[in-house]
Amino acid sequence: MHHSVCHNRPKVVLVGPPGAGKSTIGRRLARALSLPLVDSDQLIEEEAGKSCGEVFSELGEPAFRELEARHVQQALGTGGVVSLGGGAVLT
Template sequence: MTSAAGARDTQAGSPVVVLIGPPGAGKTSVGAALAALLGASLRDTDADVEAAAGRSAAEIFVDDGETRFRDLEADAVSAALASHDGVLAIGGGAVMDPRSEAALASYAAHGGVVVFLDVSLAHAGPRVGFNQARPLSLGNLRAQWQTLMAARRPVYSRLATHHVSTDGTTPAQVADQVAALLRATTHAPEAPRE
């Protein structure tokens, strides 16, 4: 199918681009900047989970456990991949659920663009801080982040069609890089500048 984002083989209503990566990579902030740049909407599966549950991600983790959160997240990822035609930011741990991993792999296999927003611990730490709204921010943040990245990095890399580092950059700079990748990948026209 051909969309405003360019020539793709993905289904109608599928995202222009999917952003994946660890906590602190800037998926939501880059996604917002990219959506504005492309004239598209942003959808964040973390927000979808919270809306469906009527509670914050941290509350779901504490009250219901990670398994329940991941079930809700897998549902959110599947629904967003099937119906959202803008920029999609996926929660950092979603790729670890086999259902979400398979859905993302299928999306990429059918021409979808999946961008792994990578970040080093040195740059992720200040972004994540001690924000209690992030479910994995309780306890030793550095050790937790390193452990989850050891498990997740191979999955992010396997699913990604593109890899972009967010170290030392602003969300707008990363959005510009991703927009350039989209143009190169899909032969999409330049986004209008104001």
């Protein structure tokens, strides 16, 4: 297999409703596969300095979904295990 072709593509993408275990399974998969883990919710929280729930409450759903879409796109541009936020399917 030629690795440069897949270098910037996610190897595993986890999607599901809030509380489904995406982050937990993502950490375990990343560790087992020796791959980095990128969590779109974590990217949002790091940028905002607060929880996704707080950001959602402050921005409202339309603005939050725009922010989420940007971070989902960023996460999908990485290699490794990607855990998408519970609302990522909506965006």
